[in-house]
Amino acid sequence: MEEIIHDQELESKEYFINMGPQHPSTHGVLRLVLSLDGEIIRKVEPHLGYIHRSIEKMCEHDSYQQIVHLTDRMDYLSCHINNEAVCLAVEQALELEVPDRVKVIRTIIDELTRLSSHQLWWGVMGMDLGAITSFLYGFRDREMITDIFEETCGARLTMNYNIPGGLFFDIHPNFQKRTKDFIAYFKKKLPEYDTLLSNNVIFKQRMDGIGKLSKEDAISFGVTGPTGRASGFSCDVRKHHPYMAYDRVEFKEILDTKGDCFARYKCRIAEMWESMHIIEQLIDNIPEGDYKVPTKAVIKLPKGEWYQKVETARGEFGVYIISEGQRSPYRLKFRSPGFSNLSALDHMARGCKIADLVAIMSTLDLVIPDIDR
């Protein structure tokens, strides 16, 4: 009997599956090559670059105003915050002090962007776990924010509201009212999210203890944002290196220690409350003044290098500019949060099942253009 078994090589073999580039739960064109033993994952190998657009190379030929517009094609869900990173770096290099009004407006829109990104994440996360209804609930509420953006910034997704030195134009007269309406509305709706998913037994079982990431690993992998904070890695740029109006508002950095999918989930939900809290503090106190300081048509940065980090919905986004005094940077590097977060995926998913991998990926909240750039 033994011989027959050996002759026929009946022993279980690892086999490979291509998850993506077209797959419903990779949220874009991410390709993962999975080594599987039955349903258990032995290795996850990401293959990137399907939408690599060489943005960094393009930046070496563009003026700084143009670069701003490239950044919201990366992490399109936190486009405003990405824009802001470049603007802040340029303003810092030029030693430009933007008016208070700009600071406050930028902060409000940052937080609205974060809210809308988390709403979308929440919907998609439910859909990844098979609860399709949450997808439409998330989008229903996100719609209100995109409407506000449309009115004020002129676009719904890639807004381009920031320019070096301030904002493209002043806020729409309705902005304050609509934002306040939205906050009042969403405060009623956010508990609904908990009713639908957070308190669901199946959902809890799917998330609890899955995809654990320890604090040391989170730091070593450079996992930031809600994902890192769920592992106990205090990495909120808004707290550690406050920019814009974050030093004058009161908010909590959401930290958890468990580092599993459910902790990441709870972190994001709690962040939504914090975001609303921040907006509430600022929305009635937008100072009067200019919405931009004039800059030259061709911005030339002095020789030197600057690194500016901001907190996007996914984590720490960094812009590293090396200038040689020209109208375009000598070298420009975007440190995108998704790229580092993705590097921890293999570590987290080993030994899990395929279904868990989907849960882990959605709690990582990957945006593929952000990774490929």
Next chain:
Amino acid sequence: MNWLYDFSILTQSIHESLSGNFESGTVLLLEMILAGVAFMILFALLGLVLVYAERKVSAFFQQRLGPMRVGFWGTAQTLADVIKLLMKEPLMNKNADKFLFNLAPYIIMIAAFMAMASLPFAKGLQALDFDIGLLYISAVSSLGVVGILLAGWSSDNKYSLIGALRSGAQIISYELSVGLSLLTIVVLTGSLQLSVIVESQANGWWIFRGHIPAVIAFIIFLIASTAETNRGPFDLAEAESELTAGFHTEYSGMKFAFFFLAEFANMFIVSAIGATVFLGGWMPFHIGGWEGFNNVMDYIPPIVWFFGKVGFMIFMMMWFRWTFPRLRIDQLLTLEWKYLLPVNLMNILVMAFLVLMGWHF
């Protein structure tokens, strides 16, 4: 309009008129063909209605309207989709086993078709009334899994294969719970014959008369039958976020529609069994002593009662699907083997004890 309350009048008259014109063998054949055509029409209608219902129900759960453009309130949407599916190109992988690939959807359809044959739709409206009706249905419904396994294997796609293996494990496990929860009521009725089960509920549905064990059995039946039809939250075999579309990833056009149709037909069948066994089939709702109320209830034709109950069960299953996240495969099996099955076995014992002592109503 009497035939609406007792279909045997209608079937008898058809039988007599046929017998007058043909010899007995031909009559049998003609009747078989007639019944077959009737079931096919029912099948098609179910597909049309249930697909539309699912879309509308899901839409209302999700605070949207659903299909609204084709026909009044989108009623012709399914028809349009059928035409679309008919015109689609049937694709197949190069290495796919062509024979089995084409066979698989038919096996699933045939299994659903066979199970439908012994459902009592109304008084006197039942094609096959075996004395082992329930056993027959569970036997036939166990054939459907073969189709899923074949579909998954013959597509030559690893996602399909995983989906097929998942669904195999799932259906084989949950069949036990479905069978046992039905047996709990069989202990009460003392018969497997569906018409007898319905008749025995003339004075009250078993879910009311069977005390708590019947309610437990009903809940287990709801869970297990949802799992057996591969519907959310137990749709691991399809699991679009994990396996793209599971066992029918490679299917397109009409063959895909067959899988789709079979899913809805299976949903109808398990709902019909549930309605028959637990909710009194086509028996109206009666409350002892309320004569007037009972008369009003009697006025509603049995077939309406039957489809109403089935509709209620189907609505429950849709509700599950559009509310819950999907389980993981190990959780699914844990639920069955560690919770449902032991509870079920205990439940049968309790029920048997109740019946022995004569404590049920």
Next chain:
Amino acid sequence: MNNEEIKQFILDHVAEAECMEGSQFLQVTIPAEKILSLASELKANPNTSFDYLFCLTAVDRPDHMEVVYHLKSTTHNHQFVLKAKINTRENPEIETVCHIWRTAELHEREAYDLFGIKFLNHPDLRRLLLTDDWEGWPMRKDYDDPINMIAY
């Protein structure tokens, strides 16, 4: 530690380090050969404990290649920029740091992909973003692709 102390610490380990007070961070340039020993020391030493590598990138200078490490300590909250200078620009090689900071694995693959810097002892050094059969290193300044690149 403040910048001065970090500077001193590095000079103690790598005598030939060039330090420069940048507009934001302290910038330290060291020869590429020294990177592995210094990096492990920076991570392991409890006084520095630079455990968070938040950015790794490469810069193509006219005469040399530079790998830039942005380091931060999550315990001491100090940060600085470490630059490793590779003098062989045409065929640059440097030791990998991905066993010290695991995030470096993907970042180094990206740098290899775009700049052609070989990271020695890297577990899996392959093209990351571009196709496997891509020729050339597109982020280098002298890279030229007349078909796909849009001339300004």
Next chain:
Amino acid sequence: MGTSAIIFYTIATIMIVFSLLAVTSRKILRAAVYLLFALGGTAAVYFMVNYFFLAAVQLIVYAGGIVVLIIFSILLTSHIEEKMQKPDSWKIILTSILGLGGTTLCLYVITNHLFASQPSTGVEATMTTIGEKLLGYREGGYVLPFEVISILLLAAMIGAIVVAKRNKPEGNG
């Protein structure tokens, strides 16, 4: 020929054809599917002669149980492109001789046996009688063999679990 005879011969032909296909097919999963049809045909014959219980058991045990198990094990072990090896010619000849011999024997017995139409025994094989026989412990009851078989199945199940547990993978498998 009456209608029921036509139906019977149709089913018989289907069974014979699929039985032959099941043993001659070189694709292992197809053979299993042909077997399914052959077993389904048997169930159909039982239905024809009103042995509903037997027919349902045939469907549950053979078509729903055994064939599914066979297909399941094929799914786990073989690949879609694999074909079974062509058996040696002496094997083919030997098995066909044996098969033909068996068939002639059966046919001989059937044609030469006088099937006297027996008077009805008055016992109808309804569910109740079957159930009472199966679980009866008085004369004519089968509860002892029933229980013995169930213990045998239990032993087989425990054996299967032991075999499956032999190589327990480490980690959270």
